Amino acid sequence: MSSVLTATNLQKTYRTPDTVLTAVKDVSLSIDRGEVLAFLGPNGAGKTTSIKMIAGLIQPDKGSVMVNGYNPHADTRAFASIGAVLEGNRNLYWRLTPEENLSYFGVLRGLSPKVARQRGRELLDRFELSHKRKSVVQQLSRGMQQKVAIAVALVHDPALLLLDEPTLGLDVEATETVKRLIREVAAEGKGILLTTHQLDVAEDLSDRTAIINQGEIVAEKATAQLIKEFSGTAYHIQLTELLDDPNCITKLNHLGITIAPQSDSQRITIEDLTQLYAVLDILNPRTIESLTRDKATLTEVFLALTHKT
Numbered sequence: 054m055s056s057v058l059t060a061t062n063l064q065k066t067y068r069t070p071d072t073v074l075t076a077v078k079d080v081s082l083s084i085d086r087g088e089v090l091a092f093l094g095p096n097g098a099g100k101t102t103s104i105k106m107i108a109g110l111i112q113p114d115k116g117s118v119m120v121n122g123y124n125p126h127a128d129t130r131a132f133a134s135i136g137a138v139l140e141g142n143r144n145l146y147w148r149l150t151p152e153e154n155l156s157y158f159g160v161l162r163g164l165s166p167k168v169a170r171q172r173g174r175e176l177l178d179r180f181e182l183s184h185k186r187k188s189v190v191q192q193l194s195r196g197m198q199q200k201v202a203i204a205v206a207l208v209h210d211p212a213l214l215l216l217d218e219p220t221l222g223l224d225v226e227a228t229e230t231v232k233r234l235i236r237e238v239a240a241e242g243k244g245i246l247l248t249t250h251q252l253d254v255a256e257d258l259s260d261r262t263a264i265i266n267q268g269e270i271v272a273e274k275a276t277a278q279l280i281k282e283f284s285g286t287a288y289h290i291q292l293t294e295l296l297d298d299p300n301c302i303t304k305l306n307h308l309g310i311t312i313a314p315q316s317d318s319q320r321i322t323i324e325d326l327t328q329l330y331a332v333l334d335i336l337n338p339r340t341i342e343s344l345t346r347d348k349a350t351l352t353e354v355f356l357a358l359t360h361k362t
């Protein structure tokens with residue numbers, strides 16, 4: 054079985070003295086080895102609650118979770134397969150050094166002190182943190198702290214890595230570094246669940262995308278496919294020069310294509326793909342600079358699926 058995570062029909066209701074809120078109504082997710090799943094949704098949609106149920110930290114009211122063949126709510130062996138960087142800064146001891154954090158959490162996850170130290174050294178080296186191994190975490194930059202948190206989540210070599218907003222608050226350079234690490238970790242064969250509000254990050258990294266809105270999954274597909282489905286059907290031909298031949302313009306007008314006056318180059322939009330070759334014939338032998346299709350971004354897909362209409 055290549056699936057590292059199967060979460061089925063998860064549901065969670067929070068009860069406080071004066072409110073009852075079903076934060077997660079029905080969430081099913083699966084992740085294969087080597088796959089990055091972007092788990093997206095507006096604030097309050099239920100992402101963190103879902104991740105905590107997957108990590109075995111809060112008990113679902115309904116549904117089940119299997120990580121690498123083990124149920125984290127019934128079998129502690131599941132924890133060997135789960136690494137998590139949760140929201141906020143509670144994943145590390147701020148008064149300890151990266152080295153000490155890695156040893157501590159390595160042992161907590163079942164490694165011997167010697168193996169934990171060894172794994173810690175390897176990860177610090179790989180994450181380019183060796184020179185900071187003896188500085189207390191509190192004194193490191195936000196980007197370095199986040200790298201230490203990810204290293205700690207990987208110390209016991211889990212099959213599944215859960216990352217809740219891993220690039221939140223990072224600058225551009227640190228974001229790129231974290232993205233590179235996520236790609237590398239996936240390439241090693243780990244399954245990764247990634248939530249982020251930076252949809253360009255999700256679009257760059259994910260193989261599949263699941264979108265949650267008000268506790269329910271509203272879309273779940275290969276990211277490229279999702280973007281394709283939301284992309285327009287219009288094509289744009291960009292000419293290097295202005296189209297000023299009246300004969301040519303009349304022919305295009307006959308096809309229902311109007312040409313807006315422009316200054317130097319000319320863009321012609323074709324709404325109906327069957328006209329493409331006829332249009333190219335008319336334009337021949339003018340030089341075409343580019344032929345492009347309207348392409349949606351994950352941001353547009355996300356807004357379309359989560360905006361209440």
Ligand SMILES: Nc1ncnc2c1ncn2[C@@H]1O[C@H](COP(=O)(O)OP(=O)(O)O)[C@@H](O)[C@H]1O
Binds near residue numbers: 074094102
């Ligand atoms: N411990 C809790 N007690 C009561 N309500 C909670 C608790 N944790 C989260 N919620 C509520 O559940 C909903 C989903 O929260 P959360 O899972 O954190 O969403 P997200 O991570 O997508 O922003 C929100 O309305 C939030 O206020």
Ligand SMILES: [Mg+2]
Binds near residue numbers: 100101102140217
């Ligand atoms: Mg959250």
